[in-house]
Amino acid sequence: MDEITTKLLETAEWRKATRSGDSGDCIEAAPLSDGRVGLRDSEHPEKSPYVFSPSVWEAFIDGAKKGEFDF
Known part of the structure; x- marks a missing residue:
């Protein structure tokens, strides 16, 4: 993970x-x-978290709201 991301995650x-x-x-x-x-x-x-771009996160949230991940 790069230094900038590490600093952002710390705060x-x-x-x-x-x-x-x-x-x-x-x-x-x-x-x-x-x-x-x-x-x-x-x-x-x-443990190291996953970090997602805004567009990836928005696509996931949209799919979750539509029930696409309901198992």
Whole structure:
């Protein structure tokens, strides 16, 4: 991961769904100041998160809202 991304992730404000409660079993997302979005496993926040461009994130959210990932 490049130095700029690392710095952005260090100051990121991570969010998780309220449905997860206090269990910690959730995926957390953070908007980065350059428009990208970080995504990490809340059970292992020390691991490197995935970072997505705004267009990739928007496509995923659109598909999730349409039920395309309902298994």
